[in-house]
C-alpha cells in the first residue's frame with residue numbers, strides 16, 4: 001500500500017503529541033512529510049528524530065538556531081509562513097492535520113484545501129473564524145476534504161455517515177460541563193486558575209481546558225458544527241454528560257438517537273480522521289470496561305450560569321465576522337484571566353461587550369476576518 005504523506009501543524013501541543021503517538025503505531029501506513037510548531041523546539045526535535053520528515057518548521061524565527069542545533073545533519077529546518085504553505089501544498093503531502101491553537105492554522109488549511117488535500121481539523125478557530133470561506137473553498141476544491149478531529153464533531157461525522165439529511169432532526173453535542181458544572185455563580189466568580197485547569201475527564205492544552213470550564217469550548221464547537229455540517233442553529237443542541245463517554249449524538253425525525261462512544265481519549269478521533277474511511281485496530285486504544293457498571297447521566301446546561309451558549313447562538317444567527325469576534329474576545333479574556341488580571345466570570349462580560357460593539361461584515365476574504373479579529377482584540381484588551 002502507498003504510504004500516506006502527512007504534515008502535522010501544531011505538532012508539539014496536546015493534539016500534536018497524540019497524533020505522533022497514533023502515527024508511531026502505523027509506521028507502514030503513514031510517512032511524516034513535515035512537522036510545524038512555534039516555541040517548543042525540544043519536542044519538535046524529538047519528533048523530527050523519530051519520524052525523519054523532509055522539513056521541520058518553527059514559525060518563530062528566533063527559535064530556528066536552537067532547532068537547527070538540536071538536529072543532526074540531513075534533517076532540514078525552516079521558519080516562516082511560506083515554508084508552512086510550501087509543505088501543506090507539496091505533491092508528497094496527502095493529508096494535513098491541523099492542531100495549531102489560535103489563528104495560525106487559517107491560511108495553511110485554506111491553502112491545503114485549495115491544493116486538493118485532505119485536512120484533518122482539530123483547530124476550532126479555523127471553522128469558527130472563517131466557516132463561510134472554508135465552505136466556499138470546499139465547494140470549489142479539486143478533491144480537498146475536511147475530516148473533523150474535535151471529538152464531538154468526529155462523533156457526529158461518524159453518526160451521520162451515509163445518512164439522508166432529510167432524516168435529521170437535531171445534532172446533540174455533549175459536554176462534560178467542566179470543573180464548575182455544579183458550582184454556584186458566586187463560587188465560579190471566585191474561581192482560581194488552578195480550579196479552571198482541573199478538568200474532570202479530559203487531558204488537554206491550557207486554553208481549551210479553561211474554555212471547557214466556561215463552556216466557551218462548547219460555544220466554539222456549536223459554531224464549528226454549524227459550518228462543518230451546514231446545519232442551522234436551531235438544530236444544534238448541547239447536553240451535559242459528565243462521564244464524557246458519549247461524544248455526541250444525532251436525533252432522527254422519528255425521535256430515535258444514534259450516539260458514538262468510547263473512553264475520553266483524543267487518539268480515537270485523531271486515528272479515525274487519519275485512517276478514514278477505514279478503522280484501524282493498530283492504535284491499541286483503551287477499551288471501555290463495563291464489568292463494574294458504567295453510569296450515563298445527561299442533563300440540559302444551565303444557560304443563566306453559563307452564558308457562552310447564547311453567544312454562540314447569536315454568532316451563528318448573525319454570521320459574517322461575528323464568530324471571529326466572539327473567538328478573539330474569548331482569547332483575550334482567557335489571557336487576562338491566566339495573568340490574574342480578571343476574575344473568571346469577567347471572561348463572559350468581556351465577550352458580551354466586545355460582540356455588542358462589533359458591526360458585522362460579510363466574510364468576504366481572510367483580510368476581512370483578520371481585521372475584525374484585530375479590532376476585537378484591541379477593544380477587548382481595553383476592557384477591565
Ligand SMILES: NC(=O)c1ccc[n+]([C@@H]2O[C@H](COP(=O)([O-])OP(=O)(O)OC[C@H]3O[C@@H](n4cnc5c(N)ncnc54)[C@H](OP(=O)(O)O)[C@@H]3O)[C@@H](O)[C@H]2O)c1
Pocket residue numbers: 009010011012013014015016036037038039040041059099100101102104122123124125149150151202203204205206207208266
Ligand atoms: N487538546 C484537545 O484535546 C483538543 C480537543 C479538540 C480540539 N482541540 C483544538 O485543537 C487545537 C490545539 O489544541 P491543543 O490542546 O493541542 O493546544 P496546545 O497544547 O496549546 O498546542 C498548540 C499547538 O499550536 C502550536 N502553535 C501555536 N501557535 C502557532 C503558530 N503561530 N505557528 C505554529 N504553531 C503554533 C504550538 O506550538 P508550540 O507549543 O511549539 O509553541 C502547539 O504545537 C485548538 O484549536 C483546540 O481548540 C483540542
